[in-house]
Amino acid sequence: MKKIILSISLIVNSLFLIGCAPVIQGASTVSSVISISNDRRSIGKILDDKTIASRLLIWYSEDPTLSDVHLNFMVYNKTVLITGEVSTPEIRIYASKQAQLQVPNISQIFNEIKLGPSSGLISRVKDSAITIQVEFLFQNQEVFHPIHVRVMTENQVVYLMGALTKREANMAAKTAAKAKGAYKVVKLFDYLKTRPKAEIERDKLKELEDKRKAEFEKQQVDLETKKADLQRQIRALSSNTTATNFSPEYAF
Structure with a gap:
């Protein structure tokens, strides 16, 4: 086996x-x-x-x-x-x-x-399930990137490895502890004083790009709204013009 x-x-x-x-x-x-x-x-x-x-x-x-x-x-x-x-x-x-x-x-x-x-097969399956839970929980927070943390579970003890700041490490351990069945969380991190400069710059560029995208989408919505208003005004004007030009004839 x-x-x-x-x-x-x-x-x-x-x-x-x-x-x-x-x-x-x-x-x-x-x-x-x-x-x-x-x-x-x-x-x-x-x-x-x-x-x-x-x-x-x-x-x-x-x-x-x-x-x-x-x-x-x-x-x-x-x-x-x-x-x-x-x-x-x-x-x-x-x-x-x-x-x-x-x-x-x-x-x-x-x-x-x-x-x-x-450990038996059932125990190992439980460990795998806990690891999957932890990795899923990591996706639902914004303090650290999930790829920065490696996860392994053995006998319901969750082991975490990676290069993180203390704030990120604490969030990783706190998040991992929420996994159902996790008995203990062990942190084996390489601690960083600050996040890498290149990573900070990349996040700033992404934030700027997201802001520009949001502004562009807002402008598009505003333009569509103005276009719809103008079309309504044209239809209303056209309707009024038709009513004015209509002159019924009467036979005496």
Whole structure:
């Protein structure tokens, strides 16, 4: 079962890697361009993170010591979060150390592996549902861009990674805590003192563009209203002229 799940994970991850390649070549889809342009990581760092994730999955699938172990990985800016369940403290330490050895360019590892039996299918489905809820809730706020936060849930604990200001991080944690079934929220953010300058400028341009669009639409409405009024006046004038020119003839 583990091999099947890992094979699917590797295929999905590979698709993500393939999906990023056209961006470098300048032939991306609109959605990919938007995602890349809004991400606070450079294209190089995004690819580094995806490469790290792929290498971790390959190592995990091939390591005999971890053949009956359930682990998950999330990567952001070369920082790795490892979650899951193992039977002994020794395997817990082994997993963390081996991850660093297998992928030397990892800058930091958060070892959130718990001691105990592997979670069952129902538990994992619940975790996936919580993650989907959190990502949906992120769409309904305006403090931070949802793409700036990575989300993973393990045993109803929601883990958040990304590069955010403290205000954004607090809103992300507060929003994630609203997800039904979420037991706890863990913040593993890279904290920024301020939002990136380029991002602020981009938002200002968007705000200006939205304002211009709103003004243009208002002008269009005003013109349509004036046009309708003028047409009514013309019809009224035409009706009055017809009534004036009408002279009935009487026979005596």
